């Protein structure tokens with residue numbers, strides 16, 4: 001059942017376009033998002049054969065604070081500091097010639113990946129093209145024996161045969177809808193919203 005929107009982000013005006021507040025549905029509030037992150041961290045711990053060989057790589061933009069949050073939860077559960085890095089997939093996008101802004105690569109690897117289990121972390125998976133690009137980027141930095149994928153929201157509509165190993169929430173959506181994730185570190189507060197109608 002759709003919940004009434006909260007005031008996260010208050011995206012009534014988004015650049016030059018307008019989104020009616022009635023078109024915003026709250027999917028996860030801050031507490032629910034925190035609990036989801038804690039469950040994801042538990043699943044990573046439970047299914048990991050060796051936490052010592054784990055590396056978390058957050059995909060820019062919101063995969064980065066999400067990876068930090070997962071690492072914090074793993075530390076609370078297991079008193080182990082899992083190395084966390086970040087992956088900028090900008091130059092590996094298959095639509096690179098169509099995007100105007102090209103940021104410099106912000107990839108930061110915390111360690112050599114050759115004997116590590118890498119968990120790629122992103123906030124949303126949709127077409128799967130970001131993850132395809134992330135796998136290409138990763139290929140330039142080594143050949144980890146195992147790469148897994150963790151996402152907060154799987155909204156469906158895959159265009160490539162890519163599926164996450166760890167999922168916070170499966171959220172069936174229509175193509176024209178948009179999932180917006182808010183994470184502290186980048187946003188004012190945590191939460192997930194579904195924008196059910198395009199901005200006009």
Ligand SMILES: O=P(O)(O)OC[C@H]1O[C@H](OP(=O)(O)OP(=O)(O)O)[C@H](O)[C@@H]1O
Nearest residue numbers: 060061062122124125126127128129130
């Ligand atoms: O599965 P896909 O169709 O690739 O969509 C998922 C990607 O879309 C969003 O990123 P976006 O490209 O909006 O960039 P951002 O993270 O910098 O906001 C989201 O953070 C995922 O990385």
Ligand SMILES: O=c1cc[nH]c(=O)[nH]1
Nearest residue numbers: 124126177178179180
């Ligand atoms: O709805 C979507 C689709 C792709 N990426 C997002 O962050 N949200």
